Amino acid sequence: MKNNFNLIAPVYDGLAKVVFGKKLKQIQTHFLPVIPENANVLIMGGGTGWIINELFNTGFKGKLTYVEASEKMISLSKKNGSFNDxxxxxxxxxxxxxxxxxxxxxxxxxxxxxFSEARLDEVMVQLSERLNNDGIWICSDFQNTGRFSHQLLLWLMFKFFRVTAKLESRSLMNFEHKFKKIGHSKSENFTLMNGLIFSSVYTSEQSL
Ligand SMILES: C[S@@+](CC[C@H](N)C(=O)[O-])C[C@H]1O[C@@H](n2cnc3c(N)ncnc32)[C@H](O)[C@@H]1O
Incomplete structure (x- = not known):
């Protein structure tokens, strides 16, 4: 099975911290405060679930659906969470x-x-169909900056995850182009590590 994070789940957060310090958490929590208090929120591939506590600690009182393909990741999420009800x-x-x-x-x-490019296109269409017209889509990820040190780090990471998680993806896609393709435009953007990681808020062009 591709994209199987079970093996890496117990050490995933620790490894992320060794390589990126607090930056991966900082980027993922940056836009949580813009989420309306009573929103109906979907988190896809949330990993070990630390983000659930972060979301509720902003004062969030809405409903959260948390989808995870990895059995190990989801059981860690259930164990770590204080807001599971x-x-x-x-x-x-x-x-x-x-x-x-x-x-x-x-x-x-x-x-x-x-995801591979073909699967990514499908997943993004499927998810956009689940977003209310006036909803927001928060996406955090890596992006190509053209810097050699970033390219090297990305290459190493993809190689590592291809071995440990049978990663389907071969290289980093331009997510902004992919959002444009499905009719979503960027309304807010935040970057760290000289642009290597970003978090963006997208809205549907239908809502404008
Ligand atoms: C690179 S990890 C990121 C985890 C987390 N978002 C974080 O940044 O700490 C990707 C996660 O997506 C999950 N995943 C992969 N494909 C998935 C799918 N089609 N549906 C739901 N979860 C998926 C994996 O199990 C893994 O936990």
């Missing part, structure tokens, strides 16, 4: 989302980078 955990992929349900906010943090 307010979370609908789904062990599965985008195809496991309840039909007809739409969300005010979708969060994809370091999630879109696991």
């Amino acid at each position: 307010s979370v609908h955990f789904i062990h599965g992929e985008e195809s496991a989302l309840p039909t007809e349900r739409k969300y005010d906010v979708i969060i994809t943090n370091f999630f879109l980078d696991v």
Whole structure:
């Protein structure tokens, strides 16, 4: 099975901290305060679940659906969380989302980078269909900066995850182009590490 993060799950956060310090957490939490208090939120591929506490600690009182393909990641999320009663955990992929349900906010943090280009296109269309017209999509990920040191780090990371998680993706896609393609434009943007990591808020062009 491709994109299987079970093996790496117990050490994922530790490794991220060794390589990136607090930056990966900082980028993923940057736009949490813009989420409306009573929103219906979907987090795809949330990993070990630390972000659940961060979201609720902003004062969030809405509903959260948390979808994770890795059994190990989802069990860590359930163990780590203090707000589990307010979370609908789904062990599965985008195809496991309840039909007809739409969300005010979708969060994809370091999630879109696991897919091959063809699958990414499909996943993004599927998710955009789940977003309310006036909803927001928060995406944090890596981006190409052209710097040699960044290219080297990205190459090493993709290689590492191809071995440990059978990563489907071969290289980093330009996510901004992909959002444009599905009719979403960037309304806010934040970067760290000289642009290597970004967090952006996207809105549907239909809502403008
Ligand atoms: C690179 S990790 C990022 C985890 C987390 N967002 C973070 O930044 O700490 C990608 C996560 O997406 C999950 N994943 C991969 N494909 C998925 C899919 N189709 N649906 C749901 N989760 C998926 C993996 O199990 C993994 O936990």
